[in-house]
Amino acid sequence: MDKIKLAINGQEVEARRGMTVLEVAEAAGIYIPTLCHDPDLEPYGACRLCVVEVEGMRGLPTACTTPATDGMVVHTETPAVNKVRCTAVELLIADHPSDCLTCPKNQQCELQKVAAYLGITQQRFRKATGLLPVDTSNPFFNLDRNMCILCARCVRTCDEITGVGAIDLAFRGYESKVSTFNDNLLLDSICVSCGECVVHCPTGALIPKDARQPTREVETICPYCGVGCGIYLGIRDGQIISIRGKREGTVNKGSLCVKGRFGIAEYI
Numbered sequence: 001m002d003k004i005k006l007a008i009n010g011q012e013v014e015a016r017r018g019m020t021v022l023e024v025a026e027a028a029g030i031y032i033p034t035l036c037h038d039p040d041l042e043p044y045g046a047c048r049l050c051v052v053e054v055e056g057m058r059g060l061p062t063a064c065t066t067p068a069t070d071g072m073v074v075h076t077e078t079p080a081v082n083k084v085r086c087t088a089v090e091l092l093i094a095d096h097p098s099d100c101l102t103c104p105k106n107q108q109c110e111l112q113k114v115a116a117y118l119g120i121t122q123q124r125f126r127k128a129t130g131l132l133p134v135d136t137s138n139p140f141f142n143l144d145r146n147m148c149i150l151c152a153r154c155v156r157t158c159d160e161i162t163g164v165g166a167i168d169l170a171f172r173g174y175e176s177k178v179s180t181f182n183d184n185l186l187l188d189s190i191c192v193s194c195g196e197c198v199v200h201c202p203t204g205a206l207i208p209k210d211a212r213q214p215t216r217e218v219e220t221i222c223p224y225c226g227v228g229c230g231i232y233l234g235i236r237d238g239q240i241i242s243i244r245g246k247r248e249g250t251v252n253k254g255s256l257c258v259k260g261r262f263g264i265a266e267y268i
C-alpha cells in the first residue's frame with residue numbers, strides 16, 4: 001500500500017509513503033515557512049523555520065526532514081511553533097543589514113517573506129556590528145556575506161547539483177561563513193561560474209552583477225551547444241537583462257552552464 005492518510009491542522013490529506021511532512025503540506029496547499037529547504041536539494045534541517053507539532057512525538061520536529069506516516073496528526077500553527085520560528089528569524093535579522101529597499105533581492109527575498117509572514121516588525125536582539133568585505137571577484141555575480149543567513153543552499157547546490165564543491169561553510173559561531181578552499185576569492189577557486197548557487201540563494205547574498213527585474217520573458221533554447229537547454233530570456237527596454245533556466249521538461253530542469261546563464265546577452 002503506497003498511500004497514507006494524515007491530518008494537518010484538522011484537514012485530512014492523502015499522501016504517498018516516503019514524502020516528508022513539508023511535501024505533504026505543500027501538496028495540500030498548507031503553507032509552512034522555510035529557509036534552508038530547497039526542493040532541488042536533499043533535506044537539511046538547519047534553520048528550524050519549518051518546525052511543527054506532531055501528536056505523540058516529543059519536541060518540535062522539522063517538517064522538511066520528518067517523514068509523513070499513516071495516521072499522523074500534525075499542527076503547523078501553534079503558539080510553541082510560532083515562538084520557535086519567530087526567535088529563529090529574529091536571530092537571523094540581528095545579524096543582517098536593514099537596507100531592504102536598496103537590496104537587489106527586495107520583494108523576492110525569502111527572508112523578507114518569512115519575516116512578514118511571522119509578523120516580525122521589531123529588532124528584539126541587539127544588532128551585530130561590523131561589515132564583511134564583499135567578494136566581487138567573479139565576473140558574473142557577487143558574494144555579499146553580510147546578507148548571508150548560512151542556510152548552506154549554495155554549498156549543497158555546488159555539491160549536489162553542479163558536482164564541483166567549490167564552496168563550504170567554514171569556521172564556527174560568529175566567524176562562520178561561506179568560503180572557498182583556503183578562504184580564497186571566488187575567482188581564485190575551482191568555481192566554474194555556473195551561477196547555480198546564485199539561483200538557489202534565498203537572499204541577496206549571492207546576486208548577479210547588475211541584477212534587475214525584466215518586464216517580460218521570452219521562452220527559447222540556449223544556442224551554445226547541442227544539449228538544447230530550455231531558457232527564458234528576461235527582456236527590459238528591448239534588451240536581454242537576465243536568463244532563467246527552464247524547470248519544466250526533462251532537458252535541463254532549470255540548470256544551466258556558465259555560457260547559457262551569463263553568455264547569451266553577448267551572443268545575441
Ligand code: SF4
Binds near residue numbers: 100112
Ligand atoms: S537579503 Fe532580503 S532581508 Fe536582506 S536586505 Fe536584501 S531584501 Fe532585505
Ligand code: SF4
Binds near residue numbers: 195
Ligand atoms: S557558480 Fe557554480 S561552481 Fe561556482 S560556487 Fe556557485 S555552484 Fe559552485
Ligand code: SF4
Binds near residue numbers: 155
Ligand atoms: S550565500 Fe545564500 S545560499 Fe549560501 S549560505 Fe548564504 S544565504 Fe544561504
Ligand code: FES
Binds near residue numbers: 047048049
Ligand atoms: S526548512 Fe526545515 S529546517 Fe530549514
